[in-house]
Amino acid sequence: EIVLTQSPGTLSLSPGERATLSCRAGQNVSSNYLAWYQQKPGQAPRLLIYGASSRFTGIPDRFSGSGSGTDFTLTISRLEPEDFAVYYCQQYSSGSSFGQGTKVEIK
Amino acid sequence: QVQLVQSGPEVKKPGSSVKVSCKASGGTFNIYAITWLRQAPGQGLEWMGGIIPVFGTADYAQKFQGRVTITADESTSTAYMELRSLRSEDTAVYYCARGYSHNLWGQGTLVTVSS
Numbered sequence: 001e002i003v004l005t006q007s008p009g010t011l012s013l014s015p016g017e018r019a020t021l022s023c024r025a026g027q028n029v030s031s032n033y034l035a036w037y038q039q040k041p042g043q044a045p046r047l048l049i050y051g052a053s054s055r056f057t058g059i060p061d062r063f064s065g066s067g068s069g070t071d072f073t074l075t076i077s078r079l080e081p082e083d084f085a086v087y088y089c090q091q092y093s094s095g096s097s098f099g100q101g102t103k104v105e106i107k
Numbered sequence: 108q109v110q111l112v113q114s115g116p117e118v119k120k121p122g123s124s125v126k127v128s129c130k131a132s133g134g135t136f137n138i139y140a141i142t143w144l145r146q147a148p149g150q151g152l153e154w155m156g157g158i159i160p161v162f163g164t165a166d167y168a169q170k171f172q173g174r175v176t177i178t179a180d181e182s183t184s185t186a187y188m189e190l191r192s193l194r195s196e197d198t199a200v201y202y203c204a205r206g207y208s209h210n211l212w213g214q215g216t217l218v219t220v221s222s
Contacts, residue, residue, distance in 0.1 A: 001168075001169065033207070033208075035208040035209070037152075037209070044202055044204075044212035044213070044214065044215055045152065045202075045209070045212060046212075047208060047209055047210045050208035050210070051208070056210060057210075088151065088152055090152075090154075090208070090209075092207040092208055095154065095166070095168060096142070096154040096157075096168075096207070097154060098151055098152040098153070098154065099151070100151050101151050101152075
């Protein structure tokens with residue numbers, strides 16, 4: 001199983017600020033099969049990014065993904081009030097596994 | 108509009124089994140992978156396994172091998188996840204989702220394991 005480690009655990013920011021979330025894999029994620037999800041309390045996760053950098057349908061362009069191999073990043077260029085949530089990365093190149101999540105909270 | 112609709116909440120005794128269903132409506136069912144995941148209270152997401160209905164063969168996370176069975180019925184566009192030998196640590200919301208990167212999710216099914 002590929003272990004994914006997300007950092008930081010919690011990110012305290014204000015609306016309008018830039019958020020940078022990291023996801024590091026214990027081994028290479030082939031074909032950049034890396035996705036990012038947003039989850040709000042009481043809701044199912046929502047797909048934001050797949051293939052490391054492709055935005056899913058309907059996802060605002062303030063969300064962007066980058067990286068390859070073992071290091072990946074989700075960037076939210078300017079935080080909107082509705083962006084405060086928990087974010088998970090997932091690899092699907094070898095079975096599937098998730099990071100432990102990063103909570104983006106209002107400062 | 109394609110939807111995945113899961114069965115309702117369950118309360119089970121330790122040692123028993125639970126079977127959760129996931130019905131797809133409004134779109135093609137059998138060519139997409141259906142994945143099962145779970146989320147314990149206050150915890151992260153955990154992949155359990157998945158199936159591509161047209162092929163019928165399921166793939167399981169090592170942690171759940173021998174205790175979980177995932178099946179799919181193409182005639183009713185429904186996938187199932189059965190978890191056996193339940194213990195309190197299996198209390199969680201169980202989700203079905205479509206694809207390897209999960210672009211569509213069911214609403215989740217709370218399974219509570221308690222004596």
